Amino acid sequence: MAAHAPLLALLDGTLADIASPLVRADDLGVVRGDGVFDATLVRRGAVRDREEHLDRLERSAAILQLPAPDRAGYGRAIDALVAAWDFGAAPEALIRLVLTRGPEGGGEPTAFAMMLPLSPAAIAERDRGVSITLLGRGHDGDEVAAMPWLLPGAKSLSYSINMAAKRHAVAHGFDDVVFVAPSGQLLEGPTSTLVVDRGGRLATPPQDGILASITLDHLLRDAPSAGLEVAFEPMEPADLSAADGAWLLSSGRLLAAITAVDGEPMPRSPLDAALRRVLDV
The missing domain is CATH 3.30.470.10 (Aminotransferase class 4, branched-chain amino acid transferase, N-terminal domain)
Structure with a gap:
């Protein structure tokens, strides 16, 4: 076709x-x-x-x-x-x-x-998941939130850094990226939001300086009726490595499980099926 x-x-x-x-x-x-x-x-x-x-x-x-x-x-x-x-x-x-x-x-x-x-790659990544690499970003989230000239929370056409990060990831054998602040805090992906399974609780980084995610809003709204707990929690790379699973959420791909972080395999969360039902994946 x-x-x-x-x-x-x-x-x-x-x-x-x-x-x-x-x-x-x-x-x-x-x-x-x-x-x-x-x-x-x-x-x-x-x-x-x-x-x-x-x-x-x-x-x-x-x-x-x-x-x-x-x-x-x-x-x-x-x-x-x-x-x-x-x-x-x-x-x-x-x-x-x-x-x-x-x-x-x-x-x-x-x-x-x-x-x-919608790209075939985005559709495929919903099922097979994505391998990610962690890349540095020049400012902490709360710092960006205090600098309106950096346009925190805006989805602007100035997307070259985000696209460069994804190209860098693909060139080194990864599918996607999660940014890390200078303080060591996990942030977001170039086009996605991070959600982590921490012992049966779903956690996502604080939204200071991060574009508001409509897919995350959907999860926050509907998770309680599905018996899921979601909270904003600061996290570092060690927390991601110790997690029971993690996902990237976005408006097009909707949800992709993280399968590996910088080459280290990551388990598929027991909450994966429930999360997919909540987000109508």
Whole structure:
């Protein structure tokens, strides 16, 4: 079966040719990464956590002092993409919502939504899990939270460091990354949130300076009804090594069990099946 081509929608709800020019060469989103985005999973026509992702796009825009996103316009774009998508060819897809500051000399922000198939690698990693490496990050979470110019909590287009970390991991035989602060505290992945099974309790690092995870919010909301306990707890690499299991959570891949840390095998948590049910994996 041929792969589904990406689709592009404008905020008036019309589809555009993804191969035709849309962004000016002097757009600040292109030349400086000055903009925000968000992305949500779509399964057979159902947009996962739609309103929550629009909320986070608004929060990110506010942090960057961008104009408030046209929420109704993004809603029209989402509806147009979902209506045009062939879910028989690609049952799972990502919708990416983009907002930039616009041309460098001034003008209207650039805004659009794009839909593309969820990568086969992301789907496979849900089942087989991921091997990770621990990489340093230059600031502790609470330090970043106190420095608004570092854009803590914003999902900005300036994603080159995150992507460089993942390329570094893959080049050295790993699937993904968890960042470690200078203090030794575990943080997050480049595109994911860490959750650890500590003797039957689920723990995740404190959210200071970390992008709020919608998938984690889903877990925090629904875990108690499934008999699962989740708490924010500071953790170091030794805590990860001693854990009964761990996962990376994200909006597209949803959940991937960590199978090894820097080459050391990690057990599959006894809570894995319950966590998958809670997150509807």
